[in-house]
Amino acid sequence: MKKILSMALLSAALFGTTAVQATTTQTILTQSDALKLIAAAQEKATALNANVCIAVLDQSGQLLAFQRMDNAPTGCIDSSVLKGRAAALYRTPTDKYMDRANGKEPAIATLPGVIPLGGGSPVVWQGNTIGAVGVSGSANPNEIAIAKTASESFK
Numbered sequence: 001m002k003k004i005l006s007m008a009l010l011s012a013a014l015f016g017t018t019a020v021q022a023t024t025t026q027t028i029l030t031q032s033d034a035l036k037l038i039a040a041a042q043e044k045a046t047a048l049n050a051n052v053c054i055a056v057l058d059q060s061g062q063l064l065a066f067q068r069m070d071n072a073p074t075g076c077i078d079s080s081v082l083k084g085r086a087a088a089l090y091r092t093p094t095d096k097y098m099d100r101a102n103g104k105e106p107a108i109a110t111l112p113g114v115i116p117l118g119g120g121s122p123v124v125w126q127g128n129t130i131g132a133v134g135v136s137g138s139a140n141p142n143e144i145a146i147a148k149t150a151s152e153s154f155k
Helices: 002-018 031-047 076-090 094-102 106-110 140-152
Strands: 053-058 063-068 120-125 128-136
Touching: 031 053, 031 063, 031 128, 031 140, 053 076, 063 076, 076 094, 076 120, 076 128, 076 140, 094 106, 094 120, 094 140, 120 140, 128 140
Parallel strands: none
Antiparallel strands: 053 063, 053 128, 120 128
């Protein structure tokens, strides 16, 4: 019994001294942040006379908040979420994929979850993507401007 106990203590001492602990801090979007992003998007949409759907997603592409403006087409509901999800997961504005798909890389559109249309914009804080805004329901240049304005409003 003493031999087994001393071996267990020796093993614990050896493994205990070699263990390394690390702490990582991760910034996340809160519900309050998401509502502020929607407000910024709505303000830009109103200025452009656009009625759109606005989705705010966390960095893993999960929906945090959503707003469908009056008279926004119902088809824009899913596309706003999908644009935001693509921007969050790939950490890239979706209009970059639109440019690549329309250029010499049409196969880019086959990547899982990529939406090769503008209107998805990552929300970046201190160099890290912490979420995204997806916008749909208007002309694509408007969607791009609304999503970009909202994501860049995050401070």
